[in-house]
Structure formats: C-alpha cells, structure tokens
Amino acid sequence: MKDVAALAGVSPKTVSNVINGFVHVTPATRDRVKDAIRHLGYRPNTSARNLRRGRTGMVGLIVPELDIPYFAELARCFLEAAAGRFTILIEQTLGEREREEAVLAALGGKVVDGIVLSPLTLRGTELMDRLAGTPVVLIGERPSGGLADHVAVDNIRAARDAVQHLIGLGRGRIAAVGVRSEPFVGTPLLRLTGYREALHAAGLPGDRGLECETPGYHRRHGADAMTALLDRGERPDAVFCFNDALALGVLRVLHERGLRVPEDIAVIGFDDVDEGRFSVPSLSSVSPDKTAVAERALALLQERIETPSAPVREIVIGHRLRVRESTGVREGTGTGGGTP
Amino acid sequence: MKDVAALAGVSPKTVSNVINGFVHVTPATRDRVKDAIRHLGYRPNTSARNLRRGRTGMVGLIVPELDIPYFAELARCFLEAAAGRFTILIEQTLGEREREEAVLAALGGKVVDGIVLSPLTLRGTELMDRLAGTPVVLIGERPSGGLADHVAVDNIRAARDAVQHLIGLGRGRIAAVGVRSEPFVGTPLLRLTGYREALHAAGLPGDRGLECETPGYHRRHGADAMTALLDRGERPDAVFCFNDALALGVLRVLHERGLRVPEDIAVIGFDDVDEGRFSVPSLSSVSPDKTAVAERALALLQERIETPSAPVREIVIGHRLRVRESTGVREGTGTGGGTP
DNA sequence: TTGAAAGCGCTAACAC
DNA sequence: GTGTTAGCGCTTTCAA
Numbered sequence: 001m002k003d004v005a006a007l008a009g010v011s012p013k014t015v016s017n018v019i020n021g022f023v024h025v026t027p028a029t030r031d032r033v034k035d036a037i038r039h040l041g042y043r044p045n046t047s048a049r050n051l052r053r054g055r056t057g058m059v060g061l062i063v064p065e066l067d068i069p070y071f072a073e074l075a076r077c078f079l080e081a082a083a084g085r086f087t088i089l090i091e092q093t094l095g096e097r098e099r100e101e102a103v104l105a106a107l108g109g110k111v112v113d114g115i116v117l118s119p120l121t122l123r124g125t126e127l128m129d130r131l132a133g134t135p136v137v138l139i140g141e142r143p144s145g146g147l148a149d150h151v152a153v154d155n156i157r158a159a160r161d162a163v164q165h166l167i168g169l170g171r172g173r174i175a176a177v178g179v180r181s182e183p184f185v186g187t188p189l190l191r192l193t194g195y196r197e198a199l200h201a202a203g204l205p206g207d208r209g210l211e212c213e214t215p216g217y218h219r220r221h222g223a224d225a226m227t228a229l230l231d232r233g234e235r236p237d238a239v240f241c242f243n244d245a246l247a248l249g250v251l252r253v254l255h256e257r258g259l260r261v262p263e264d265i266a267v268i269g270f271d272d273v274d275e276g277r278f279s280v281p282s283l284s285s286v287s288p289d290k291t292a293v294a295e296r297a298l299a300l301l302q303e304r305i306e307t308p309s310a311p312v313r314e315i316v317i318g319h320r321l322r323v324r325e326s327t328g329v330r331e332g333t334g335t336g337g338g339t340p
Numbered sequence: 341m342k343d344v345a346a347l348a349g350v351s352p353k354t355v356s357n358v359i360n361g362f363v364h365v366t367p368a369t370r371d372r373v374k375d376a377i378r379h380l381g382y383r384p385n386t387s388a389r390n391l392r393r394g395r396t397g398m399v400g401l402i403v404p405e406l407d408i409p410y411f412a413e414l415a416r417c418f419l420e421a422a423a424g425r426f427t428i429l430i431e432q433t434l435g436e437r438e439r440e441e442a443v444l445a446a447l448g449g450k451v452v453d454g455i456v457l458s459p460l461t462l463r464g465t466e467l468m469d470r471l472a473g474t475p476v477v478l479i480g481e482r483p484s485g486g487l488a489d490h491v492a493v494d495n496i497r498a499a500r501d502a503v504q505h506l507i508g509l510g511r512g513r514i515a516a517v518g519v520r521s522e523p524f525v526g527t528p529l530l531r532l533t534g535y536r537e538a539l540h541a542a543g544l545p546g547d548r549g550l551e552c553e554t555p556g557y558h559r560r561h562g563a564d565a566m567t568a569l570l571d572r573g574e575r576p577d578a579v580f581c582f583n584d585a586l587a588l589g590v591l592r593v594l595h596e597r598g599l600r601v602p603e604d605i606a607v608i609g610f611d612d613v614d615e616g617r618f619s620v621p622s623l624s625s626v627s628p629d630k631t632a633v634a635e636r637a638l639a640l641l642q643e644r645i646e647t648p649s650a651p652v653r654e655i656v657i658g659h660r661l662r663v664r665e666s667t668g669v670r671e672g673t674g675t676g677g678g679t680p
Numbered sequence: 681t682t683g684a685a686a687g688c689g690c691t692a693a694c695a696c
Numbered sequence: 697g698t699g700t701t702a703g704c705g706c707t708t709t710c711a712a
Contacts, residue, residue, distance in 0.1 A: 001689065011699045016691055024697055041472060043449040047390035048689035051704050056387060066419065067614065072412035079406065079432055087446065090430045092419055106427065109383040132381060219618045252618040274407065278559045278592040280620040341705065351683045356707060364681055388705035391688050 001042065008036035019044055050110075059086040059301060060107045060115040064095045068217055068245055070271040070290075071118070077294035078116065086113075086298065095216065097121035104130045114301045120186060135304040137297045141186045149304055151297045151315040153288040155187055158319045159194025160201075162268050162286050163240050165321055167202045169266055169328060171238035174199065175210040177225045177250060178217065178242025191242045191270065210236055214246060222249025230257060237265055238327075244269035244276050247283055251326065267326040281325035288319045341382070348376035359384055390450075399426040399641060400452040402443055404435045404460055408557055408585055410611040410630075411458070417634035418456070426453075426638065435556065437461035444470045454641045460526060475644040477637045481526045489644055491637045491655040493628040495527055498659045499534025500541075502608050502626050503580050505661055507542045509606055509668060511578035514539065515550040517565045517590060518557065518582025531582045531610065550576055554586060562589025570597060577605055578667075584609035584616050587623055591666065607666040621665035628659045 005012045010029060017025050018033040025033075036042070050056045061078050063071040075090055082088045089112055093100040100121050107115060114135035122130060128147050137149045166174050176195045180188040192211065199206050212229055214221040222241060226249065229236070241247035247269030254261050261267055261281050269276060269285040276283030296315050303310060323329050345352045350373060357365050358373040365373075376382070390396045401418050403411040415430055422428045429452055433440040440462050447455060454475035462470060468487050477489045506514050516535045520528040532551065539546050552569055554561040562581060566589065569576070581587035587609030594601050601607055601621050609616060609625040616623030636655050643650060663669050 012689090013691075013700080014698060017698085020691085026697065029697080043472070045391070045689050046449040046451045047387050047396060048704090049449075049691075050387035051385070051391050051688090051706085052690045052692080054704075065416065066406075067409075067413045067416045069407075069409070069412070069615075072409070072415075073407045075412075075430075076405065076407045076432065079430070087429065087451075089427065090415075090419070092416065109386040109389075111386045111427075132383070219614060223618065248615070248618050252620060252622075255620045274559060275409075275588070275615060278563065278588050280592060280595045282592075352706080353684080353708090354682060357682085360707085366681065369681080385705050388688090389707075391690085392705080392707045394688075 001044070003040055004033065004036045004042050007040065008033045054110075055113050055305075056111065057087055058089050058112040059298070060089045060091060060103075060112040060117075062091045062093060062100075062103055062107075062115060062117045064093055064118060064120055064217075066090065066092050068243070069273040069275055070243060070245070073273055074290050074293065077290045078298070081291070081294040081298050085302070093120060095120045101130060108132060108134065114305050116297050116301060123185065133308075135301060135308060137301045137304065139293060139297055142190060146312045146314070149300045149313050149315075151293055151300060151317060153286075153317045153319040155190035156194040156197065158270070158286045158288070159191040159240070159242075160198040161194075161319075161321055162270065163195050163198035164202070165284070165323070165327060166238040166240060166266055166268060167198065167204065169238070169262070171266055172204055173207070173210065173236045174204075174238040174240060175212060175229060175234070175236040176240050176242070177212045177214060177222055177229075178246050179211045179213045181213055188242055195240055209234060217243050217245055219245050219249035219252070222246030223253045224249070226250040226253040239265060239267045241267065241269045244271040244273045244283060244285055247285070247326075248275060248279055251279060251281070251283065261326050262328045266328065269326075272322050276322075276324070279326075284324045284327040284329075285322050286319055287322045289317050292317050341384070343380055344373065344376045344382050347380065348373045394450070395453050395645075396451065397427055398429050398452040399638070400429045400431060400443075400447045400455040400457075402431045402433060402440075402447075402455060402457045402459075404433055404458060404557070406430065406432050408583070409613040409615055410583060410585070413613055414630050414633065417630045418638070421631070421634040421638050425642070433460060435460045441470060448472060448474065454645050456637050456641060463525065473648075475641060475648060477641045477644065479633060479637055482530060486652045486654070489640045489653050489655075491633055491640060491657060493626075493657045493659040495530035496534040496537065498610070498626045498628070499531040499580070499582075500538040501534075501659075501661055502610065503535050503538035504542070505624070505663070505667060506578040506580060506606055506608060507538065507544070509578070509602070511606055512544055513547070513550065513576045514544075514578040514580060515552060515569060515574070515576040516580050516582070517552045517554060517562055517569075518586050519551045519553045521553055528582055535580055549574060557583050557585055559585050559589035559592070562586030563593045564589070566590040566593040579605060579607045581607065581609045584611040584613045584623060584625055587625070587666075588615060588619055591619060591621070591623065601666050602668045606668065609666075612662050616662075616664070619666075624664045624667040624669075625662050626659055627662045629657050632657050 001012050001015055005015045015033055018030050079088050091103045093103055116137050118140045139151050179192055196206055212225040214225050239250055247267055250267055254265055259265050269283050272285040272287030276285050341352050341355055345355045355373055358370050419428050431443045433443055456477050458480045479491050519532055536546055552565040554565050579590055587607055590607055594605055599605050609623050612625040612627030616625050
C-alpha cells in the first residue's frame with residue numbers, strides 16, 4: 001500500500017479511502033490512485049484489514065453432511081444469498097458430537113463474524129457455551145428455549161401434513177422412516193411427533209413396529225430400514241420418510257421387492273430435492289422454501305452481528321406439499337400434468 | 341493475550357510459545373499459562389495471527405455448482421481430506437465467466453493460501469493472470485499447456501471405456517449427451533473426444549445428430565436433451581452421458597416414453613454418484629476416485645505453497661467402470677449380484 | 681527457558 | 697480533501 005501511495009503521490013490513508021469507496025476524494029486523486037493500484041497489481045491484505053476492522057466478513061455454515069442432497073442444495077442457496085455480502089465458510093459435522101465441537105472450536109478466534117448452524121448433537125446452554133459469544137442462527141432444529149435466533153419450517157405441522165396426505169389416500173398402515181432414538185431430540189423427533197399426531201387425529205392406531213430407526217440420512221439408510229421392515233414381515237401401505245434421501249432408498253427397495261408405488265405402498269419424503277422430480281416414480285415430498293431459509297437466516301445473522309443484544313427471534317419458513325407419482329399423481333418431466 | 345500473560349505471570353511471548361506447542365517451555369510454566377487461558381476463555385485472534393504469519397491456513401475450493409451431486413460429493417471429500425490441515429472455503433462459479441472472475445478476485449488479497457479450481461471458462465495464461473501468483477491446483481480440466489498443477493482422471497480414455505462398454509453390448513447407435521459447443525473446450529470436449537474415438541475404433545459411423553448439446557449439467561438438462569432427441573425421431577440404442585445427473589434425467593424421460601432400459605436403450609453416465617446406485621434402473625457409470633482427487637490435489641497444493649517454483653505436475657487419477665442395470669446387470673441394493 | 685521490542689498491513693481518529 | 701499518528705493482536709527477531 002505504501003508503494004501505491006508513493007507512486008500516486010498521496011498518503012496511505014488516501015489509498016485506503018479510494019479502495020473503500022469513500023466519497024471525499026477528488027476524482028483526479030482517485031484516478032491517480034486507481035492507476036497506481038492497477039499498475040502495481042496491488043491487492044489489499046485481507047488479514048490486516050480484518051484485524052484492524054475486527055470483522056472478517058465471513059460466515060460459517062455448519063451442516064451435518066454436504067452430500068446429503070438437501071444440504072448441498074441449501075449450501076448453494078446460502079452461497080447465492082451471501083454473494084457480495086458475506087463469504088461463506090462451509091463445514092460439516094457428520095452428525096458426530098466430536099466433530100461438531102471441533103468445528104465450532106475451529107471457527108472461534110474471530111475467524112467468522114457469525115455462524116449458521118444446523119445442530120445435531122449439541123443443544124441448549126451447552127451449545128451456547130461452545131459458541132462463546134459468536135453470533136449464531138440455528139436452522140432446522142427447534143432451539144431449546146429461545147437461546148438463539150432460529151429459522152425453520154414448522155416441522156411438526158409439515159410432518160402432519162405429509163401423513164394426513166397419505167391418510168387422505170386411504171392409507172392406514174403408515175410407516176415412518178428416519179426415527180432417531182439417540183439422541184431422541186431435534187428435527188427427527190419433531191417429524192416423528194407430527195407423524196404420530198396425524199395418526200392420532202385420524203383415529204388410527206399407532207404401531208411402534210412401523211417406526212423405523214436409521215443410523216443416518218443417506219439413501220442406503222432408507223434402503224436398509226425398508227429392507228429390515230419388509231423382512232420382519234411388515235407390510236405397510238404407505239411410508240413417510242424424514243428426508244428425501246431416505247425415501248429414495250426406500251423406493252429402490254420397493255422396486256426390487258416387486259412392490260408397486262403408489263398402488264401397493266405410497267411413499268412421501270421431506271425436503272423436495274431436485275432428485276425427487278426425476279426418480280422413478282417421482283417422489284412426493286414436503287417442500288421447505290430453501291431460498292427463504294438462506295435469506296432469512298443471513299438477514300437475521302447480520303442483524304445479530306450488528307446488535308448482539310437484540311431479542312431472540314424465531315422465523316417460521318413456509319412449506320408446501322409437492323404431490324408426485326409416489327403418492328398417486330402421474331406426471332411428466334415437462335409441462336404434462338395428470339390426475340391421481 | 342496480554343491478560344493471559346499477566347494472569348500467568350509471564351510474557352506474551354511465552355503464551356504464544358505455549359499456544360503454538362513449542363517445546364522449550366517448562367511444564368510448570370506451560371500449565372500456568374494453560375490454566376490462565378482456560379480461566380479467561382482466551383482464543384487467539386486468527387486475523388492477527390494470519391497477518392503476522394503471512395498465511396491463513398485456508399484453501400479455496402472453486403467448483404461450478406455445489407448442487408450437482410458430483411461436486412457435492414467431491415466437496416465432502418475435500419472437507420474430509422483437509423480436516424486439521426486446511427480450512428476449505430467453497431465457492432461456486434455457476435459456470436459463468438463473470439462469477440468465475442469475481443470469485444478469483446474475492447479470493448485474492450491473501451484470503452487463502454491456495455486454490456483448488458475446477459475451471460469452466462477461464463483458461464491458459466488468462467487464468468494464471470487472474471490468479472496473480474496464488475498457488476493453484478486445477479481439477480477436472482486439462483490445463484492448457486502445463487501452466488499449473490493438475491489432478492484429473494484421463495477423461496478421454498475414461499469416456500472411451502464407457503462407450504466401448506456400450507459397443508461391447510452390441511449397441512451401434514450411441515448418443516452422447518452433454519456436449520458443449522460454447523466454449524468448445526474443457527472436460528466436455530475431452531469426453532466427446534473419447535466418445536468419438538471409441539466409435540471410430542469400432543468402425544462405427546459417427547453421427548452428429550446423436551451428439552446432444554446441453555446448456556448445463558443438471559438432471560433437467562439431460563431430460564430436455566433426451567426429449568429433444570426422441571422428438572426429432574432419433575432412436576439410439578444407447579446413450580453416453582457426460583455426467584450422472586444428465587443420465588438420471590435421461591432415465592426419467594426414457595421411462596416416461598415407455599422405452600426400456602437397457603433393453604431398448606442402454607444408458608451410462610460419468611461420476612458414479614451415490615444416487616446412481618439407487619435409481620431405477622441403477623446407473624452404470626465411470627467411477628473416478630474422488631477421495632484420491634481430493635487428497636492428491638491438497639497434497640500438490642501444499643507442496644506448491646511451500647515451493648512455488650517447483651516444476652508443474654500432472655496427476656492422473658484412476659477410474660473404473662461400474663456396470664449396473666442401465667447397461668444390463670440386474671442387481672440388488674444389498675449383496676445380490678447377477679448376470680447381464 | 682523467557683522477555684523486550686519491533687512490525688506484519690491496514691484503517692480510525694484527528695489534525696491540517 | 698488529504699496527511700499524520702497510533703494501534704488492532706499476534707509472532708519473530710534478538711537479547712538476557
């Protein structure tokens with residue numbers, strides 16, 4: 001920078017003013033400085049700037065696994081929503097408590113101005129302790145008691161909507177895939193709750209034998225769970241999967257077993273990932289507004305960074321049901337619609 | 341840090357020594373400092389450290405689109421390969437030249453120590469200019485003339501392998517989906533070259549009418565291309581898709597048109613993403629070793645950062661053919677194998 | 681083995 | 697409108 005200042009015949013401060021677009025600079029001076037910058041190929045040092053400003057302009061996005069399609073799509077939304085405002089630093093926790101702590105620790109030391117976190121194991125005051133004052137917005141998980149800003153769909157209601165849709169199809173033996181008993185909290189619990197509520201409201205008997213646990217949320221976990229269920233001799237007439245990846249694994253197994261979807265078994269997922277529009281059959285799903293999640297979360301975080309003491313806020317993101325072939329609607333990839 | 345030093349009754353230098361794990365510190369002193377750190381909840385400021393050290397420990401991973409499954413899986417591999425060594429900063433270019441330049445510009449100013457780039461539009465000296473000396477490793481694209489380190493599968497050979505497999509199945513009218521004419525370079529060109537070479541080697545006539553351009557690499561682009569091809573009255577007996585997402589779009593359209601896969605039309609993709617193991621039918625694909633790509637690329641980058649003047653290196657990553665149902669093998673999700 | 685002093689490159693505050 | 701001064705928090709000399 002000194003070189004630039006020298007070449008332009010001004011002080012470092014003026015160079016700084018030009019770089020940061022301050023108004024009170026004579027056009028002539030500005031041009032001279034810009035020429036010098038170009039001539040020297042000068043690039044301001046980000047670390048120095050960050051140190052001086054006390055901010056890095058970076059935001060951490062912490063998700064469980066980046067290759068679960070929902071999180072890949074969500075990450076893309078965040079990168080787009082942040083473009084020009086923040087730099088997004090993506091980390092994954094793999095759903096392991098250890099990694100979750102390690103990632104939060106690594107993001108300490110003012111690496112990021114704030115964090116958008118999709119928590120899986122840490123919660124409540126423990127989580128807040130690990131954050132050590134770093135502004136945070138939680139996504140996808142109901143915070144334990146208004147400790148932090150939160151952006152998510154109404155998971156219970158959304159799950160209820162999905163299951164009510166299946167019930168409306170005349171299905172009564174509805175399995176749930178994606179139950180987590182350890183830890184028995186978070187998003188999976190909310191979706192399970194919605195599932196049970198819907199059955200109860202319809203006067204259907206709950207059946208714990210139809211509530212399938214999975215050790216993860218990839219396609220293979222859905223496939224394994226469905227295989228196990230069928231091998232136990234259970235024959236549900238519908239399946240509600242806690243995410244689309246699980247549902248796609250389930251679809252694959254049903255195909256292999258010669259079971260027709262939706263005729264024999266209807267299947268609905270959660271997330272509305274692109275993949276579900278092209279699967280055979282196409283996958284019905286609960287569709288959260290991912291763009292809204294990203295935009296609202298970043299907006300909240302920005303405000304939180306600026307006003308750390310502001311009251312905690314809770315944002316509910318809208319969702320809708322995408323009904324496709326796996327629960328009864330014939331459709332094409334293009335404009336072709338159809339009837340159930 | 342001063343607070344910590346004061347509390348521990350030592351100088352800042354000693355605190356620094358402890359934090360950085362230097363050996364020449366008395367155990368007693370070390371313990372005292374560590375206690376002070378814990379007591380004060382002290383976290384070293386990363387910006388200050390980076391400024392002083394001249395390194396940030398961050399590496400930029402620049403991919404076209406994070407929600408293309410291959411790049412999501414690759415990103416995961418990079419995050420895992422980098423764990424503990426680098427912090428990975430993921431950015432996407434959306435395949436747009438403008439964004440590609442913007443991202444490279446944003447990563448200037450020593451934000452990252454180096455860049456892993458999957459380039460789409462920039463190339464050659466122009467690319468090197470934009471990097472302005474930042475160490476770089478290119479992935480997926482053959483660099484124009486040994487200007488930078490490069491890690492990738494042998495795209496031409498891999499594409500040839502895929503098409504030869506189709507030919508081996510007795511197919512002769514083989515379409516290619518994913519051709520890019522603008523810019524007519526890069527990975528798509530290599531795969532097209534391999535496709536043409538395989539046809540030529542088998543004495544099959546090339547047919548430009550079967551080379552389908554796509555404006556992108558998502559499922560919908562594959563679906564659109566296949567729809568257009570069939571609507572033109574073409575009836576290939578096999579399709580080679582330049583990536584799996586395209587292939588999955590193609591599968592969907594073939595299903596809608598009532599064409600059997602592989603009986604009427606065999607389909608093979610490229611990337612071997614998890615999704616293809618669960619699609620109906622499951623998808624044959626060229627499988628690059630993604631873990632190896634990530635590990636080798638980071639190793640190369642680290643060496644490049646340490647020795648900027650080292651000779652440029654070219655790493656070829658192994659690949660293999662995963663033959664699944666879409667080219668003739670019946671299989672289950674589990675251990676079940678089968679015969680064509 | 682530890683301390684003192686200097687400075688990484690930038691910008692906030694204030695002077696001119 | 698522009699220059700001067702000081703200091704962000706750390707690590708790296710060099711000295712003790």
